[in-house]
Amino acid sequence: VKTLDALEKAEKDVKEWSETRGSLVSQLKKQEKYRKEFIGNVSHELKTPIFNIQGYILTLLDGGLEDKTINRAYLERTEKSINRMITIVKDLEVISKLESGELKLIMERFNIIDLINEVIEMHEMRVQKNGIQIFFEKSNAAPKFVYADKKEIFQVLNNLIVNSIKYGREKGTTVIEIMKMDNKMLIEVRDNGIGIETDNLPRIFERFFRVDKSRSRNMGGSGLGLAIVKHIIDAHNQNINVSSTYGEGTSFTFTLEQSK
Ligand code: ADP
Numbered sequence: 001v002k003t004l005d006a007l008e009k010a011e012k013d014v015k016e017w018s019e020t021r022g023s024l025v026s027q028l029k030k031q032e033k034y035r036k037e038f039i040g041n042v043s044h045e046l047k048t049p050i051f052n053i054q055g056y057i058l059t060l061l062d063g064g065l066e067d068k069t070i071n072r073a074y075l076e077r078t079e080k081s082i083n084r085m086i087t088i089v090k091d092l093e094v095i096s097k098l099e100s101g102e103l104k105l106i107m108e109r110f111n112i113i114d115l116i117n118e119v120i121e122m123h124e125m126r127v128q129k130n131g132i133q134i135f136f137e138k139s140n141a142a143p144k145f146v147y148a149d150k151k152e153i154f155q156v157l158n159n160l161i162v163n164s165i166k167y168g169r170e171k172g173t174t175v176i177e178i179m180k181m182d183n184k185m186l187i188e189v190r191d192n193g194i195g196i197e198t199d200n201l202p203r204i205f206e207r208f209f210r211v212d213k214s215r216s217r218n219m220g221g222s223g224l225g226l227a228i229v230k231h232i233i234d235a236h237n238q239n240i241n242v243s244s245t246y247g248e249g250t251s252f253t254f255t256l257e258q259s260k
Pocket of ligand 1: 163164166168191193208210212216217220221227
């Protein structure tokens with residue numbers, strides 16, 4: 001009987017070991033697929049501005065240098081491409097930190113109204129130049145203090161507001177609204193811009209996913225902004241949602257922990 005028990009136990013151990021091995025193998029395969037995809041996406045993203053810069057320089061060397069207008073126009077385009085590469089590289093640094101779990105939240109109590117005003121002020125120049133309007137609506141019942149990582153929430157608000165401008169209509173409007181929802185704070189960033197088709201909504205937080213690639217690239221986007229936003233909100237154990245009507249506008253809402 002003892003031998004039989006031992007045999008049964010050994011059989012169970014082998015089965016467990018084989019299951020663990022199986023799940024480790026599939027985990028490694030998944031990681032490998034992810035790594036390949038990531039590198040593929042990154043090189044694809046960087047290729048466009050690099051080839052553009054090469055083209056501008058060749059045009060200048062080919063005689064464009066002698067013409068003052070061509071000169072300036074091509075240098076300006078070169079600068080735009082370099083700025084795009086800087087955005088991509090910066091966003092890549094952020095996303096790799098977030099995806100490897102390296103981000104340690106520094107939680108503190110802070111005034112969310114002040115933070116939102118700070119982000120809005122940062123875009124004042126751009127907004128004035130393009131005739132865009134940003135409204136900040138806060139009901140009296142809305143709490144003022146939240147408990148979160150201030151730097152990361154700044155990034156969330158900034159990415160959402162930048163998108164509302166990038167994918168907004170000409171002289172469009174962005175509204176930021178804060179509300180109290182049960183014991184949480186609900187923050188909405190909505191615009192009356194181009195909107196997103198329902199089919200594309202579920203993929204909107206995937207890294208490198210874009211509805212309109214050329215529009216995003218023209219606007220200097222890296223395709224990582226919303227993936228970064230989602231990671232930060234997840235790290236806070238909070239929720240983010242999107243709703244949109246194609247041709248009419250988009251609304252992002254996320255929750256934060258309230259603080260007295
Ligand atoms: P990108 O750098 O391309 O802006 P994001 O991750 O910030 O990358 O957004 C992914 C895509 O989601 C964008 O390319 C755009 O197609 C769509 N999108 C994001 N925000 C909005 C918005 N407010 N209105 C319409 N489309 C949006």
